[in-house]
Amino acid sequence: MSPLSTGVLGALDPTSDRAVFRQIADQLREAIDKGRFREGEKLPSEAELVEHYGVSRMTVRNSFSILQGEGLVHSEHGRGVFVRPRPPVxxxxxxxxxxxxxxxxxxxxxxxxxxxxxxxxxxxxxxxxxxxxxxxxxxxxxxxxxxxxxxxxxxxxxxxxxxxxxxxxxxxxxxxxxxxxxxxxxxxxxxxxxxxxxxxxxxxxxxxxxxxxxxxxxxxxxxxxxxxxxxxxxxxxxxxxxxxxxxxxxxxxxxxxxxxxx
Amino acid sequence: MSPLSTGVLGALDPTSDRAVFRQIADQLREAIDKGRFREGEKLPSEAELVEHYGVSRMTVRNSFSILQGEGLVHSEHGRGVFVRPRPPVxxxxxxxxxxxxxxxxxxxxxxxxxxxxxxxxxxxxxxxxxxxxxxxxxxxxxxxxxxxxxxxxxxxxxxxxxxxxxxxxxxxxxxxxxxxxxxxxxxxxxxxxxxxxxxxxxxxxxxxxxxxxxxxxxxxxxxxxxxxxxxxxxxxxxxxxxxxxxxxxxxxxxxxxxxxxx
DNA sequence: AAGTGGTCTAGACCACCTA
DNA sequence: AGGTGGTCTAGACCACTTG
Missing domain, CATH: 3.40.1410.10 (Chorismate lyase-like)
Known part of the structure; x- marks a missing residue:
């Protein structure tokens, strides 16, 4: 619930043609790729992202849904959304x-x-x-x-x-x-x-x-x-x-x- | 816009624990697997499914989103949602x-x-x-x-x-x-x-x-x-x-x- | 009890395609 | 012009997890 947990995320570009939920997904993906969120670490909650970006909850959920489709994150009901750890191969x-x-x-x-x-x-x-x-x-x-x-x-x-x-x-x-x-x-x-x-x-x-x-x-x-x-x-x-x-x-x-x- | 285009789809089971959008996805998947919708064929539109199942549009879209994630269908803006053809290998x-x-x-x-x-x-x-x-x-x-x-x-x-x-x-x-x-x-x-x-x-x-x-x-x-x-x-x-x-x-x-x- | 994600509604406006 | 999917809002209630 720390107000800083979204500190690594930037702002939206309202002039961009890119849909808002894609911009949010892009920022989260980049943060994950750069290691700002580590394997297994919890991402900001939906509510925090709603607050941070000033968008509706469905928009945030759409962003998570993209990342989930890419296999980057997984969600746990009642706990949060986490960076998916790479399993042993x-x-x-x-x-x-x-x-x-x-x-x-x-x-x-x-x-x-x-x-x-x-x-x-x-x-x-x-x-x-x-x-x-x-x-x-x-x-x-x-x-x-x-x-x-x-x-x-x-x-x-x-x-x-x-x-x-x-x-x-x-x-x-x-x-x-x-x-x-x-x-x-x-x-x-x-x-x-x-x-x-x-x-x-x-x-x-x-x-x-x-x-x-x-x-x-x-x-x-x-x-x-x-x-x-x-x-x-x-x-x-x-x-x-x-x-x-x-x-x-x-x-x-x-x-x-x-x-x-x- | 034919009222029969949803004829191959059944009804929802309100007593089921399974989420409505998953039930709809299940029915569409089964219809595709059984060949009721062929490769490249258009599925019923979102509006038709909203009508057929008596649910909101977002619920129907969630169903499509599942099938899309499975690689079964693809959508074309302004045209419809289609059964994805298998490309030459x-x-x-x-x-x-x-x-x-x-x-x-x-x-x-x-x-x-x-x-x-x-x-x-x-x-x-x-x-x-x-x-x-x-x-x-x-x-x-x-x-x-x-x-x-x-x-x-x-x-x-x-x-x-x-x-x-x-x-x-x-x-x-x-x-x-x-x-x-x-x-x-x-x-x-x-x-x-x-x-x-x-x-x-x-x-x-x-x-x-x-x-x-x-x-x-x-x-x-x-x-x-x-x-x-x-x-x-x-x-x-x-x-x-x-x-x-x-x-x-x-x-x-x-x-x-x-x-x-x- | 409080926080989290899961599901669902009922709208709205837009962009794209076909006719 | 009318139908289609794409995006977004602002709520609601629920189930699960944690303290």
Whole structure:
């Protein structure tokens, strides 16, 4: 409630063509960018900004709404509007499916979380048989029914990724892959034990805004896109043996790939 | 103005806890998802929805604002609110930097656009020397000054990507790379001619909402994230010879990568 | 109890587009 | 000219958080 909390903000330019609520958003954005408001810090309240700029409350709220859409701030009912902190980031390296990693006991997700000191969890585990969607069927080579494995990954209690694997029934039915816990090394190691020696993976990446479902599942803040990754695993005979559809909170990931120049 | 244009929409549930503007957004979203409103089609006007639901205009506008944030619709001043059409997508394959492509005459962007029948353009070309930012310097191995090449790529008149390349001065100064048009095969081919045989590239990918600058440069619609890609090129001696920082309209791209399983 | 953001109303004037 | 969205006001009541 300090009268100085708006001290870093300037005045409006009444001669400008730019809408008032955009000018206010511009000033707040600049203040955030310049570090005048730090991560996690509370911005001036709506009432203070109404007072400072001499505008109506809806105008101030429109400004906040812009910044929220840009993912710069988030609001907490009854508490205030805060500069959104950057969450810890999960880096996915291009060697993450190397056989040497599979040959260790734990799954890639758990191993990696340990090395960065985060607490990993997997929940919403679901394994069942379903009819293949046209897209999955096309990727797996005209398969009718598939084994589906869904699971959600969390780091330090925060959901970061929701993944769904699809495997042809003739490969996966009545194998450890159809168990909720497929055992050490994960399903890729089981596939190799079943004689499907893995050759390579193909990953397709898109980014988009989340659906309301995805907002709920990943507990996404406003202004956070998702990375939608579809990976297909091929064995040495050129057969697609798994499709994995993954939706990731974009603010929690950096993907990295190595490309040959030859 | 047809009284039937809201025919696909239901009634509000006054007993629901869900805010009215969210209920309206839900109904519109569902209608769009089910194809009751097609791509590019106009939604009922604000006035019609005010009439249909018996709410105030601001409430209807809040609903539209949700859908806009999700990238589902876009508004045109004086015309209406429309279902946002999905633009044509540019697919980037993981072999896009293979030497065989460099050895052809044209740049990758132009070749590829031709094959999908789009009209490619490059503008805002800018070449100059600058001090390296800390991040670029770290990636290039403690380089102080760099040659900077900026350019914007367009497909069929639509900006889709804005790229900035950084090269160490000792490599690029007084070479064709410092020319606005570096010649056939692009700067990667020039680098090889200068004795820097390329070994591999590393790409780092993030997704996030665009800054206001990026919205302007790429003419992004509301609710469209950007893919931020940073590529580093390494020569056979392990030296980083170029860093390319690229911001792409996420709705215009699918990236694809091949990962080894070994 | 006081302060905060969340929702909603009922107006107003403007700029833009189509006809 | 009439319809459309863009901006803005001045209220109101509510739900949530904090002291």
């Amino acid at each position: 999960r880096r996915l390296a291009s060697d993450r499916f190397a056989r040497r990693h599979r040959e260790q006991g734990k799954s890639a997700f758990l191993v990696e979380a340990d090395t960065v000191g985060s607490h990993p969890e997997v929940d919403s585990l679901q394994v069942k048989e379903e009819r293949a969607t046209p897209d999955v069927s096309a990727r797996l080579g005209s398969v009718r029914r598939v084994l589906v494995r869904r699971r959600r990954y969390l780091l330090d209690g925060r959901p970061v990724e929701f993944a769904t694997s699809y495997l042809p029934l003739d490969i996966a039915r009545d194998t450890p892959i159809a168990q909720p816990n497929p055992g050490p090394g994960g399903i890729y190691r089981r596939l190799e034990e079943l004689g499907h020696r893995l050759d390579h993976f193909e990953e397709e990446i898109k980014a988009r805004m989340p659906s309301p479902d995805e907002v709920a599942t990943l507990r996404l803040a406003a202004g956070v896109p998702v990375i939608h990754l579809i990976r297909t695993a091929y064995d040495t005979e050129g057969r697609a043996v798994e499709v994995c559809d993954t939706v990731m909170a974009a603010d929690a990931y950096v993907l990295s790939y190595r490309l040959p120049a030859t | 540019r697919r980037l394959a993981s072999d896009r930097f293979a030497r065989r492509h460099r050895e052809q005459g044209k740049s990758a962007f132009l070749v590829e656009a031709d094959t999908v029948g789009s009209h490619p353009e490059v503008d805002s070309l800018q070449v100059k020397e600058e001090r390296a930012t800390p991040d670029v310097s770290a990636r290039l191995g403690s380089v102080r000054r760099v040659l900077v090449r900026r350019r914007r790529y367009l497909l069929d008149g639509r900006p889709v990507e804005f790229a900035t390349s950084y090269l160490p001065l000792d490599i690029a100064r007084d070479t064709p790379i410092a020319q606005p048009n570096p010649g056939p095969g692009g700067i990667y081919r020039r680098l090889e001619e200068l004795g820097h045989r390329l070994d591999h590239f590393e790409e780092e990918i993030k997704a996030r909402m665009p800054s206001p600058d990026e919205v302007a440069t790429l003419r992004l619609a509301a609710g469209v994230p950007v893919i931020h890609l940073i590529r580093t090129a390494y020569d056979t001696e392990g030296r980083a010879v170029e860093v390319c920082d690229t911001v792409m309209a996420a709705d215009a791209y699918v990236l694809s990568y091949r990962l080894p399983a070994t």
